[in-house]
Amino acid sequence: MSSFAFSGLNLALATPFDDAGRVDFPRLEANIERYLDAGIRGFVLSSGTGMHVYMSPEEAQAVIARGAKVINGRARVIAQTSALMAEDVVARTRRAADAGADGVMVLPPFFEGPTDDDGIVDFYAEVAGAGLPVIGYNVPHAVGVEITPALFQRLAQIPGFASVKDSSGDLAAQAALIRTGLPVMNGADPLVPYALLAGASGLIWGGANFAPRTCLAVVKAAGEGRWADARRIWADLEPVMSLIWEGNYVQTVYAAAALTGYAAGTPRKPLRALAADRIAALHAALGPLREIEAAL
Template sequence: MTEFLFSGLNLAIATPFDTEGRIDYARLEQNLERYLALGVPGFVLSSGTGMHVYLSREESDELVRRGSRIINGRAKVIAQTSALLSSDVVARTKHAADCGADGVMVLPPFFEGPTDDQGIIDFYTEVAAAGLPVIGYNVPHAVGVTVTPSLLQDLCAIPNFCAVKDSSGDLGRQASLIRTGLPVMNGADNLVPFALFSGARGLIWGGANIAPRTCLALVAAAEARDWNTARDIWTILEPIMSLLWEGDYVQSVYAAAALTGYGAGDPRKPLRGLPAERIKTLRTTLGQLIELEG
């Protein structure tokens, strides 16, 4: 296990696209600079919210290269390097290291990959040997692999493995991981304050694209153990974070971020922009966040 470096808010930044569906690097720089100016302490490049699975290897590598160069040490950089082939994950991870990333986030082997504990341990051992701190990813409904407390203990025995991101959406199961005393990061937008109260060491938060000021304020209150203030802030954030978690997550983040002034274009095909009625619902649900984030 290596030192955990990613406390607080790590923004899973939406990858901007132009009207032709190409990555819009000018907008990427603009958005990163705005988030940095607010004090966002960490970013995940090529995240799930950033449509990692719909980027080519070359696009993901270039996104990590450019994003790391723009950030230039002003915040932590986590690159998602997940891929079907272990050799590709290792190559992507070495590229991220060359770009100056501080760590990588990696899904367990997916699409008919191994589901037994030893297969998962062997996979992360190979990836961790590439030289960067590795954040594992617990998202059983999407991958078919569940990181249990005992598996987390085995994974954290691997040199360079540093944490698991839990996106199960099940607070009870996340709490069981936290009880191991090992670093756990919350990845479920609708559980943020509860996860922090339970002892999550950090957040990887896609919904923070929409409301970075308010999300940072919530994290600051939680870090100060000012739970009354955290609860008041969560009252503002909870409606949109819960709505995101109900479905059409990526499309909804892109649409809602545009409404609060942090637009990244439309998501790339095969995902489609949301219909007008859904956008109307998003606008209503955002409520005062549109003004607060302006």
């Protein structure tokens, strides 16, 4: 994975909010420092887990700028710059570049956007012209656009198009993307070790917010070909990574992070704090992970 610019674990950082629902910048800075201390060397700022769609463009830019300033070259920075209009994506991408981002993650056009391959290629070509490496985002159940292997091969011909993050949750579909020989990033938490075995070049991982050291350990073991160790470590992660994928993803990640000492407050409206029955299920799924994480 070392030859790929965004290899290894890239943490899709949960954006902290205070009790009034405002971005909590002091906590953002403190959490970044804690994750750096844990060994995280890649961050995705204003990610889906970080509630990109529920922040104004100005707030998202402030999170990216403040985060990049705190990181200050100690880790790579990927900024999500998705928006409905291509012109807005380009503008956001240029501002991310000015802030020091190393790359951007961008959803394909959504909400009545083009679904044909030519339209998708034109869109990403325009975004790539803004000057930062672009990571496409394959999440067809959310945006109605699927990045197929054939489309991926066309996108890879765009100068500056770096990779696709696959959050489809379909391992067979992701393996088909990997078989193109192009770098694919896994974005589905329950598939991490299987995606690495299939040849994924990197990870964008929201669940790592609440167990960064354990997540890094499984990635390190896999990267070194120690698959028995990777499977053993994954056994402690798997129950909760499966749980968060079942629904209420963002709320569950925020709640789990609070339980393991990486609190980011409460998700912003319209999302609500996790319901009591889900909290109980989360406690059960975490099992010994809190103690394991603290001991690493």
